[in-house]
Amino acid sequence: MRKHPLIALFVSVSVWAVGGAVLADPPRAGAQATPPAPLGHPVDSSFLPSFADVAGRRTLFVLAIGSDARPGVCEPVERCLADSIHLIGINPREGGASILGFPRDSYVPIPGVGTQKINNALFAGGPELVVQTVEELVGVDVDSYFLTSFEGLKKMVNSVEGIEVEIPYAMNDPSSGAVFSEGLQELDGKQTLAFARNRKSTPNGDFSRSENQGLVMLGALERFRRDIRRDPFTLFTWLASGMEHIQTDLSAMELFQLSMATLTVNPNKVVNRVTPGGIGTAGGASIVTLGGEADAVFADIADDGLLEP
Template sequence: MIKRSIGLVALVATVAVTVPLIGAPDATQASSVTAGRVHAQFQPTDGKIFVLVIGNDARSGNPNSSRADAIHIAGIDTKSMRGGILNFPRDTYVSIPGHGSGRINEALTYGGPQLLARTLEKITGIRIDYWVMVGFEGFQGIVSALGGVRIHFNEPLFDTGSGAHIRAGTRRLGGKSSLAFVRARKSLPSGDIGRSTNQGRFLIGLLRKLRGEVHTNPASVLRWMAVTRRFARLDIPADELFRLGVLASQVSARDVGNVTIPVRIGFAGAASVVFIEPRAQDIFKRFRKTARL
């Protein structure tokens, strides 16, 4: 009886110690995919849904890095089934709530995806519903598991910084080459601005792939969900994720605009930054009203 009690206590103690360790984030999880709601309640504005997509440079050699290299707002109008992707260069100089002014990617360092979302809401006037943040390993893992994404290249892309080595034509990019593509900037004439635009093109390529698979088999949405959940920690209920996937699969890539906000290069002190041009306000207004670009 005493031996049994000791055994039971030992078992409970083992479980109590082990289970939190199993759930603890490790080096690779820091670079996986996370997602959540920006506001406590999901309330689409007149049938429009906006998702903040963040690419950070966390990786297994540098798991705690939290600089946002990719910042996009994807919008969808559920009534017309059209949408748009609005891209923000990472060096955009903005006012960060509670932290003065700085580069927009610093908002992620100061306050995580929530602060970045609120910063963008303040700039654009758009109510953002969800955020999704992707690190290097999570990005590569998801793209590989989905079988790659097809992108058309009018010109070859060779970038020493990212390691991209892609010939002209329509290419199927696997996990590694997709990451190289979305990171490439040194070989681009417009540098980081061009990189932002390419990242938007990649998102549209992903959408085109989803829609193509769903056209053959609508249950493909469930496979995409399973792959995402394998690499992700989601604070979004599975039902909402399913609904978002179903909506996304009904949008044609031709009906999604890809726009990078107009900016001009300047300096803030000694730091090289870009400032938002005044004509960006018209883009924000149109996007806010219609979720289309």
């Protein structure tokens, strides 16, 4: 029997329509028409470049130098004595950092000068010679340096409206102006300088002072992170102040990138230590002698930028 052509067409069209529907939207379980899944996702994400992103995976070493330059006493900043010298090691792989202070009376070989107190390296050859001295003493390559002065430190701290510092013990040193009770305190520029200069009202003189200077750096780091969390635009208050009061071999753009990376450093994970040594004399002057214990600390930080707590 010959089929009617319209029936064939009807069957074809029906198959086409139903099949198309099946292919286009397969039936779901229950055969009930269910509403489509709601579209959407939350947005909550942040990223700051780490030191690894900025400088690669290698360990970074930065030298922070504080000059005792003062108007009418000693100028310029880079040709006075180094009142504070700190080697900062940053390990991008571990996400950690260390601050190693050098007592300013450390009696060490200064390239081209001879064995002298380390603070004389700045006077003898500027920040580059301090870098060279520390490189040969510790056995590291220093990537960059920062140099500031008493006035520079005061102005920087004031420009960011003070920093919080954990004062480790009560101090009363009229000569530096360090009169503090123990505990976390908000310090302005003048107070910060007094705290960082005090060595008479401390348990261990020059060693304690160097350690306290490390505490100032940690206080500044904590404040820096808090400021940026509160208002990202304050990054430039910090940077502009740093660019005005710090001498460095970094370009402004490198400073900007490093400052972003610094935001990723947790101050609680930074080890702050001072190079151990003994007290002695040389040419009638009081000096700090660095022996085997110091060599062990140097080997520790040179290895990966990190110090044992």
